[in-house]
Amino acid sequence: MAITYEQAKKDHATLWDIGPADDMTGGYVDQEDLNRLLASPTKKTARNCFISQIVYWFQSGTETRCFGAREISKPSDIKLDHPEIIEIAERYNCEDRL
Numbered sequence: 001m002a003i004t005y006e007q008a009k010k011d012h013a014t015l016w017d018i019g020p021a022d023d024m025t026g027g028y029v030d031q032e033d034l035n036r037l038l039a040s041p042t043k044k045t046a047r048n049c050f051i052s053q054i055v056y057w058f059q060s061g062t063e064t065r066c067f068g069a070r071e072i073s074k075p076s077d078i079k080l081d082h083p084e085i086i087e088i089a090e091r092y093n094c095e096d097r098l
Contacts (some may be wrong), residue, residue, distance in 0.1 A: 003091060005043040008050035011088045016075035017056060018082055019062030022072050028056045051092065 015021075024030045033049040061074040076092050076098050079085040 003047070003051060005050075006045040008047045008054065008064060010069060011091065012050045012054055014088065015057045018078060018085075019064060021053065021057040022060040022063040024053075024056075027060055028053070032056070054092050055089070055094060058089060058092070058097040 021028060030053070033052065036045055036049060040065045041044075058075050062078065064071045064073055074086060075089070075094075079098055081087075086095075086098065089098050
């Protein structure tokens with residue numbers, strides 16, 4: 001079953017509510033998503049951008065700040081407190097990152 005725009009948007013919101021992916025402006029370069037959306041402002045393009053960011057979230061973990069220092073939380077640690085992560089990981093074929 002193909003992932004819909006609505007599902008990707010919901011999954012992205014769930015993950016980003018837990019914490020944004022680490023280094024979105026360097027390691028991921030979210031500017032490329034903006035360029036894709038400006039070139040083709042469609043739900044299909046937005047869905048693909050959401051999917052790319054979700055996969056990156058599972059690759060990079062989340063960035064947190066603790067007393068000004070940068071820390072990274074890995075999805076394998078986060079899943080213990082957020083069981084919905086397992087379903088999302090399976091939907092995007094990222095189970096190996098848990």
